[in-house]
Structure formats: C-alpha cells, structure tokens
Amino acid sequence: MDEDEIMDIVEEVGGDGSVRGSCGVIDQNTCLDYIGSIWTTEQMTLNCQGAGVFSAETCPYSEVGGCKTGGGTIVETIVWSYLSPEEAGYQAKSCNALTGASWVMPDDVFLQ
Numbered sequence: 863m864d865e866d867e868i869m870d871i872v873e874e875v876g877g878d879g880s881v882r883g884s885c886g887v888i889d890q891n892t893c894l895d896y897i898g899s900i901w902t903t904e905q906m907t908l909n910c911q912g913a914g915v916f917s918a919e920t921c922p923y924s925e926v927g928g929c930k931t932g933g934g935t936i937v938e939t940i941v942w943s944y945l946s947p948e949e950a951g952y953q954a955k956s957c958n959a960l961t962g963a964s965w966v967m968p969d970d971v972f973l974q
Contacts, residue, residue, distance in 0.1 A: 879897060879971075880897070881896065882896045883903065883906040884916070884917050884920055885910030886915045887914035888914070888915070890914075891945050892941050893921030893942045894940070895920055895921050895941075898936040898937045900936040900937050924943055924968070926947050926950035927950060927954065927967045928941050928966060929941045929943075929960075929965055931960070
C-alpha cells in the first residue's frame, strides 16, 4: 500500500456517524463501538472474536467517557470506559496522548 492509498483511507468519511455494532469486553471494563464504514458485520465479529461479546447494538454509554480513534474515517471506533472517574482520568490522559485519538463524552459524539 502506498502513501496515496493510506491517505485515501484517512481522509474518507466514516459514514453517517451511527454505531454499526459493538464488542463488550467485560473483564476489561470496556466496550468498543464500531462506527466507521469499514466495519461490516463480518469485520466486527472477527475483530471482537476471542476478546469479548459482539452485539449489533451500541455499547451502554459511560458517564466517564471513552477514547475515540479514527474520527471521521472509515475505521472510526470508540472504546467506552466503565471504571471510576479517577481511573478513567488516567485513561483519558493516555488516549489524548495518542495521535488521532481524543477522549469524548457521549453527548459530545451523539448529540451534535
């Protein structure tokens, strides 16, 4: 894959912004919402397999927020956290330190 092909993936809008499915990882206190257009049922099922429980529904939204990656691209996801606010604060700092990631609250994402 050359640089132009990679930029096409990054620049392409991920769809209408609605959640296509989710992967609940109970032992990690997280749930992953699949949003980008690359996430077909087959892709989501394979990605979640062995890590959690796939669902065609959205994750239950967290009061402490989640880490959004690939925003506005075909690979957009949000990993919601269900830890205490203090523990989630550490996750938020880690998330915001990643290129292309940002800590979001449900209202920031779905009430735009």
